[in-house]
Amino acid sequence: MEVKKLDIWIIVLAILTYGVVNWFVLLPKDNYLENTLLLSAMFAIAVLSYLTGLMIALCASAVCIFFYGSYVMYGSVMLGEGIESHVYYWLVLLPLIAVITAFIGNLIRTIQKENLRMRERYSDYVTIDENTGLENARVFYAVLGQYISLSKRYELPLSVMLVRLDYYDDIRGIVGNEAMKDVVAWIGKRLGESTRNEDSGYILEDGRTFALLLLGNPDGAHVVKNRIKENIYEYDLQRAAKVVTVRLDMRIGITAYDPEENPDALSLRRAAEKDMEFDV
Structure with a gap:
C-alpha cells in the first residue's frame, strides 16, 4: 500500500514539475529575475521538505511566502504596480510543492524502516548459511x-x-x-x-x-x-x-x-x- 501511494505521489510531482518548468519558460521576460529566484526557492523548499518533513516544509514555505508577499504588497501600495497573475501561481505552488515532497519523503522513510525491520526479522529466521549450505x-x-x-x-x-x-x-x-x-x-x-x-x-x-x-x-x-x-x-x-x-x-x-x-x-x-x- 505504501509503495502504491509513493508511486502516485511521484507521478503527481513529475507532472507538476513538468508543468512548472514549461510555465516558467512561457512567463514574460520582464519578471525573469523574480521568477528565477522563486523557482530556485521552490526547489530548495522541495529538497528541505523531502529531508525533514511536513511541518518544517510548511514553515519554510510560509517564510518564503511572507517575504514574497511583502515584496508584492510594497510594489502594489508604494509603487502603484499591479499584481500580475503569476504572483498567485507562486503563492500556491510553494506550499503545494512542500506538501507533495514532504509526503514523498515520509513514505520513502516509512518504506525504508519497514524494509529494515523485515530484514532483521528475516535474519532471525535464516538457518542456512548462504555460502556453505550448512545450517548455522x-x-x-x-x-x-x-x-x-x-x-x-x-x-x-x-x-x-x-x-x-x-x-x-x-x-x-x-x-x-x-x-x-x-x-x-x-x-x-x-x-x-x-x-x-x-x-x-x-x-x-x-x-x-x-x-x-x-x-x-x-x-x-x-x-x-x-x-x-x-x-x-x-x-x-x-x-x-x-x-x-x-x-x-x-x-x-x-x-x-x-x-x-x-x-x-x-x-x-x-x-x-x-x-x-x-x-x-
Missing part, C-alpha cells in the same frame, strides 16, 4: 539439545566435533575476500563428504569454525577426524591464469557426551574447544 549456530544448539535428549533416553553414543581453520585471516589476505568464501564453501563440502548420512554439520557464528554432531563413540569420531585431515589439506585456487595452492591447517577438537555428567550444549562446545587446544 542457532540450529546447531537446537539439534544438539535434541541429540542430548535422545542419547540420554536411548543410551546412544554422541560425540561433538569442532573443526577450526587456522590462519584464517592470513589465508584471506592471500586469496582475497571473495575467494575466501570459496575456500570456506569447499571446506564445508569436504566435511560433508567425510561424515556419514546420519551425522550433521554446521557452521558457527565466527565463520571459520565448523561443528559436527556424530552418532558414535570417540573412537569413531577420531576416525572421522583423520579422514577430515586427509581430505582437507590443500586447496587449489584458480586465480587468473594460474593455480595457487593454499595449505589449510585444521584444528579439531572432540568431546563425547557423558550421561552421568549430564552436560548441556554449551558445556559440550566448551569441552570440544578445550580439546582443540591439544590438537597439534
